[in-house]
Amino acid sequence: xxxxxxxxxxxxxxxxxxxxxxxxxxxxxxxxxxxxxxxxxxxxxxxxxxxxxxxxxxxxxxxxxxxxxxxxxxxxxxxxxxxxxxxxxxxxxxxxxxxxxxxxxxxxxxxxxxxxxxxxxxxxxxxxxxxxxxxxxxxxxxxxxxxxxxxxxxxxxxxxxxxxxxxxxxxxxxxxxxxxxxxxxxxxxxxxxxxxxxxxxxxxxxxxxxxxxxxxxxxxxxxxxxxxxxxxxxxxxxxxxxxxxxxxxxxxxxxxxxx
Amino acid sequence: xxxxxxxxxxxxxxxxxxxxxxxxxxxxxxxxxxxxxxxxxxxxxxxxxxxxxxxxxxxxxxxxxxxxxxxxxxxxxxxxxxxxxxxxxxxxxxxxxxxxxxxxxxxxxxxxxxxxxxxxxxxxxxxxxxxxxxxxxxxxxxxxxxxxxxxxxxxxxxxxxxxxxxxxxxxxxxxxxxxxxxxxxxxxxxxxxxxxxxxxxxxxxxxxxxxxxxxxxxxxxxxxxxxxxx
Numbered sequence: 001x002x003x004x005x006x007x008x009x010x011x012x013x014x015x016x017x018x019x020x021x022x023x024x025x026x027x028x029x030x031x032x033x034x035x036x037x038x039x040x041x042x043x044x045x046x047x048x049x050x051x052x053x054x055x056x057x058x059x060x061x062x063x064x065x066x067x068x069x070x071x072x073x074x075x076x077x078x079x080x081x082x083x084x085x086x087x088x089x090x091x092x093x094x095x096x097x098x099x100x101x102x103x104x105x106x107x108x109x110x111x112x113x114x115x116x117x118x119x120x121x122x123x124x125x126x127x128x129x130x131x132x133x134x135x136x137x138x139x140x141x142x143x144x145x146x147x148x149x150x151x152x153x154x155x156x157x158x159x160x161x162x163x164x165x166x167x168x169x170x171x172x173x174x175x176x177x178x179x180x181x182x183x184x185x186x187x188x189x190x191x192x193x194x195x196x197x198x199x200x201x202x203x204x205x206x207x208x209x210x211x212x213x214x215x216x217x218x219x220x221x222x223x224x225x226x227x228x229x230x231x232x233x234x235x236x237x238x239x240x241x242x243x244x245x246x247x248x249x250x251x252x253x254x255x256x257x258x259x
Numbered sequence: 260x261x262x263x264x265x266x267x268x269x270x271x272x273x274x275x276x277x278x279x280x281x282x283x284x285x286x287x288x289x290x291x292x293x294x295x296x297x298x299x300x301x302x303x304x305x306x307x308x309x310x311x312x313x314x315x316x317x318x319x320x321x322x323x324x325x326x327x328x329x330x331x332x333x334x335x336x337x338x339x340x341x342x343x344x345x346x347x348x349x350x351x352x353x354x355x356x357x358x359x360x361x362x363x364x365x366x367x368x369x370x371x372x373x374x375x376x377x378x379x380x381x382x383x384x385x386x387x388x389x390x391x392x393x394x395x396x397x398x399x400x401x402x403x404x405x406x407x408x409x410x411x412x413x414x415x416x417x418x419x420x421x422x423x424x425x426x427x428x429x430x431x432x433x434x435x436x437x438x439x440x441x442x443x444x445x446x447x448x449x450x451x452x453x454x455x456x457x458x459x460x461x462x463x464x465x466x467x468x469x470x471x472x473x474x475x476x477x478x479x480x481x482x483x484x485x486x487x488x489x
Binding site for chain 1: 264265266267268271336337338339340341342343344477478
């Protein structure tokens with residue numbers, strides 16, 4: 001896999017710490033997110049990788065007592081995503097998220113995808129139709145649902161629901177997609193389809209993915225970060241991390257050893 | 260830099276430990292074969308040639324068995340980092356061991372031809388004998404460096420192989436002189452060239468094994484790099 005040496009950055013965490021009340025979950029994370037690349041976050045449960053991921057679209061703002069330190073710079077405009085002046089709703093327009101368990105709205109397939117567009121004020125039926133189709137095609141599910149757009153989304157299979165959720169995230173044309181263990185509830189075929197999709201999607205969008213499946217991180221990502229106890233232990237090109245990590249803690253984790 | 264810590268799966272630990280033991284077992288067998296071939300050369304004990312040929316079958320079987328284990332470990336465990344390098348390295352090391360085994364067979368058969376033709380390799384004895392002992396020493400040290408994952412020793416083997424190559428060329432020059440001086444020695448000389456060439460190749464295989472040890476431990480691929488750069 002060829003990766004250009006100094007690819008442009010889509011985002012960058014700078015000395016990012018995060019506190020759930022008095023508990024510090026992230027400890028001074030510095031990490032680049034390369035533009036139109038897939039970056040995987042790996043590490044044992046409780047290492048802070050999901051906390052880190054969720055900081056990007058300000059999900060922690062939903063609960064009182066949570067506190068950020070440091071910043072996440074978002075490019076090209078160099079916005080600090082964590083700045084109190086930045087509206088979380090605006091952030092979420094530019095940064096989509098896909099969760100571990102598919103969570104379609106209890107609406108039709110069409111409405112699931114059109115939802116974000118309607119929230120943005122899109123009313124034109126023709127535009128909505130076009131954008132829904134474009135997003136469904138982008139999520140590689142169009143052929144399976146084009147004749148049943150008015151069916152209820154929860155009636156789809158798990159793998160289809162997850163791809164629908166990806167289409168929903170794509171509909172608003174986000175610049176960054178966050179995936180939080182997107183395939184842990186799916187069978188190997190559906191997992192393969194999502195991984196294939198991630199590979200396609202990175203042509204147009206930057207992706208940050210949390211996964212417990214090490215082989216998945218190795219397969220889909222260009223860069224990998226290993227996190228442990230709220231710290232980022234090692235960040236590097238995926239090819240190097242999985243063949244010759246520099247830190248013994250990374251080595252122990254990816255080889256399945258007890259530290 | 261193999262970690263001392265254990266895998267969460269103790270069976271994975273067992274799989275890798277068994278893989279290493281099997282390589283050492285195969286290496287030990289090849290080492291014995293080489294020593295037996297050298298012995299046959301100097302003593303004229305042509306009777307041992309058959310045992311060497313038979314022993315090579317066992318070497319071939321071990322190569323297949325170990326490669327099969329490598330495939331199973333990859334399929335079942337999806338090894339990464341040092342584990343992956345160990346499995347890949349082992350798969351290459353057994354190829355070199357098997358080829359060293361083939362060269363040993365060539366030595367043994369060459370020895371049998373010389374003696375059966377009523378000749379004695381004695382007049383070239385010391386040179387070839389010395390070359391053979393140097394190559395055997397390389398095989399031993401290469402296997403040692405694998406057993407201990409000792410890159411210092413592996414590097415030493417790579418250096419020493421150059422001496423074996425130089426010695427081989429000097430033997431060839433000697434033989435050419437002999438053949439020109441006395442054409443009656445040509446048949447035996449050609450057999451001895453075959454033997455010396457096989458010994459020199461065994462040294463090369465020991466060097467290749469050492470290169471794999473460095474790859475396994477450090478993740479550096481130093482094959483086909485000029486000595487100075489290593």
